[in-house]
Amino acid sequence: MTLLRKARLALAALTLAALPLLAAQPRLVFGSDCTFPPMEMVDAHKQLVGFDIDLIHAVARAAGFEAVVKNTAWDGIFAGLAAGDYDAVLSSVTITPERARTLDFSSPYLEAGQVLIVPQGLNGLTTLGQFGGKKVGAQIGTTGALEVGKHRDITLKAYDEAGLAVEDLYVGRIDAVVLDSPTARNYVLRNERYKSRLKIVGTPFTDEHYGIAVKKGNQKALDLINRGLDAIRKDGTLARLVHKWLD
Amino acid sequence: MTALGPAGDGMRGRPQADPASAMHLNESSLIPGDRETLAAWKIAFFGAIALTVALPLLRPHPFLEILAFVPEGLTATFTVTLASIGLALVLGLLAGLGRIARTTVINRIATVYVEVVRGIPLLVQLFYIYYALGPLLHLNGLLSAIAALSICYGAYLAEIFRAGLQSIPKGQMEAALALGLSRTQALWRVILPQTIRVILPPIGNEFIALLKDSSLVSILAVSDLLRRGREYASTTFDYLEAYTVVALIYLIMTLFFSRLVGLLEERMRTHGRQHH
Numbered sequence: 001m002t003l004l005r006k007a008r009l010a011l012a013a014l015t016l017a018a019l020p021l022l023a024a025q026p027r028l029v030f031g032s033d034c035t036f037p038p039m040e041m042v043d044a045h046k047q048l049v050g051f052d053i054d055l056i057h058a059v060a061r062a063a064g065f066e067a068v069v070k071n072t073a074w075d076g077i078f079a080g081l082a083a084g085d086y087d088a089v090l091s092s093v094t095i096t097p098e099r100a101r102t103l104d105f106s107s108p109y110l111e112a113g114q115v116l117i118v119p120q121g122l123n124g125l126t127t128l129g130q131f132g133g134k135k136v137g138a139q140i141g142t143t144g145a146l147e148v149g150k151h152r153d154i155t156l157k158a159y160d161e162a163g164l165a166v167e168d169l170y171v172g173r174i175d176a177v178v179l180d181s182p183t184a185r186n187y188v189l190r191n192e193r194y195k196s197r198l199k200i201v202g203t204p205f206t207d208e209h210y211g212i213a214v215k216k217g218n219q220k221a222l223d224l225i226n227r228g229l230d231a232i233r234k235d236g237t238l239a240r241l242v243h244k245w246l247d
Numbered sequence: 248m249t250a251l252g253p254a255g256d257g258m259r260g261r262p263q264a265d266p267a268s269a270m271h272l273n274e275s276s277l278i279p280g281d282r283e284t285l286a287a288w289k290i291a292f293f294g295a296i297a298l299t300v301a302l303p304l305l306r307p308h309p310f311l312e313i314l315a316f317v318p319e320g321l322t323a324t325f326t327v328t329l330a331s332i333g334l335a336l337v338l339g340l341l342a343g344l345g346r347i348a349r350t351t352v353i354n355r356i357a358t359v360y361v362e363v364v365r366g367i368p369l370l371v372q373l374f375y376i377y378y379a380l381g382p383l384l385h386l387n388g389l390l391s392a393i394a395a396l397s398i399c400y401g402a403y404l405a406e407i408f409r410a411g412l413q414s415i416p417k418g419q420m421e422a423a424l425a426l427g428l429s430r431t432q433a434l435w436r437v438i439l440p441q442t443i444r445v446i447l448p449p450i451g452n453e454f455i456a457l458l459k460d461s462s463l464v465s466i467l468a469v470s471d472l473l474r475r476g477r478e479y480a481s482t483t484f485d486y487l488e489a490y491t492v493v494a495l496i497y498l499i500m501t502l503f504f505s506r507l508v509g510l511l512e513e514r515m516r517t518h519g520r521q522h523h
Binding site: 075076078079098102137140141145146149157158159160164165167168170171172173 | 378381382385387388466468470474477478480481482484486
């Protein structure tokens with residue numbers, strides 16, 4: 001009896017001692033559409049990898065929280081955030097005034113303007129405005145799709161994944177793809193199949209930055225994320241990640 | 248209709264030997280009442296129409312914008328559905344006849360087609376034709392969608408045709424042959440007309456199922472009804488509103504067609520009975 005009581009007391013003491021530790025390590029779940037190399041993708045071992053994944057683990061270490069990344073589809077990713085499926089969206093989200101009306105963004109962590117991918121043989125067309133009467137692909141609900149949508153004379157083909165748009169360009173069913181520059185570079189420069197057939201033309205034609213999105217008013221999560229981002233910006237981790245994934 | 252009367256199938260004295268009417272007799276005696284179904288249909292159909300009208304009036308933003316944006320996808324939805332059901336009927340009839348053919352090769356081909364296609368999800372078939380075979384076939388989104396839906400539903404319809412053909416009593420064919428018709432003539436003039444009456448309701452159901460499944464083609468960047476709704480929601484984040492409108496439009500269409508199939512079925516039934 002006394003032994004049991006002692007054991008109980010010890011257990012209680014242990015729990016009490018562990019509580020502050022647990023409280024110091026809050027858990028944040030991040031929704032991410034892992035079909036966007038090299039930012040977020042699934043590797044051959046079914047692990048989620050990429051720039052954003054490394055980034056958030058570095059941020060979590062610096063700010064003292066536990067980061068869990070949950071793979072989800074892009075279409076409806078913000079609805080999932082609103083529904084509480086995850087605490088934040090970490091998915092190469094461009095900060096835009098429209099999105100900022102319904103979401104809160106962290107400080108920007110990467111520059112990522114839109115670029116055009118076209119077939120190797122296509123010459124003379126370097127800006128989106130020159131593609132009147134042609135079919136241009138983009139991922140549904142991305143800033144790329146919004147840019148194409150601004151040109152009324154261009155037929156927008158909106159795909160579920162950026163990769164499907166690039167594949168359709170490779171096959172020849174569309175004339176160009178508008179994509180964030182880091183991902184565009186990854187498809188065109190690093191992919192063996194696409195490298196010889198596709199090219200990037202012009203320079204980024206929009207001024208865009210990626211940020212991590214949280215539900216409007218979730219200041220607690222936002223503070224943690226921003227604190228971590230500041231820390232990895234200062235200690236050079238962010239620059240190292242850019243070098244590792246994007247150069 | 249050249250269908251032979253009850254005397255032809257050697258079952259003299261049984262007034263309802265025809266399987267079509269026999270089936271309907273069972274249906275109406277087992278299910279509490281057509282009246283109940285009709286009442287439910289009216290509530291759903293007119294309720295959906297009332298909502299579609301009321302929502303834009305009560306909340307012009309965003310419902311009026313959605314109603315202006317989304318129906319553009321109807322053209323793609325209808326093109327895909329109508330072209331696919333047409334091709335699927337041809338494929339289904341051929342494969343259905345093949346399934347009961349006495350020539351082993353034809354029978355084997357038809358059976359393998361049905362078994363293979365029915366075993367692969369439609370979404371996978373769509374991806375396969377558009378992306379996997381894309382570099383070879385070069386079909387655009389609309390044609391890929393029509394091809395995939397026709398091939399898939401052709402297999403489903405083949406089974407309906409086969410079951411329908413086999414439901415016609417053997418005596419009908421025997422009597423037709425005895426009267427001097429060739430096998431082909433007997434098939435076209437005696438068996439098939441009776442088959443159509445039996446299979447019309449299930450074919451109507453397949454048509455409605457195909458109309459709903461056509462929403463899967465939005466994965467191929469075809470701007471159908473669902474895709475338009477998704478495009479709208481992806482920029483405005485009005486998911487609830489956009490998908491409510493999309494669901495209502497699909498519901499109105501499918502309810503309309505299910506009633507049409509029901510009416511056709513009734514007409515066929517009364518028309519068929521006049522022969523007895």
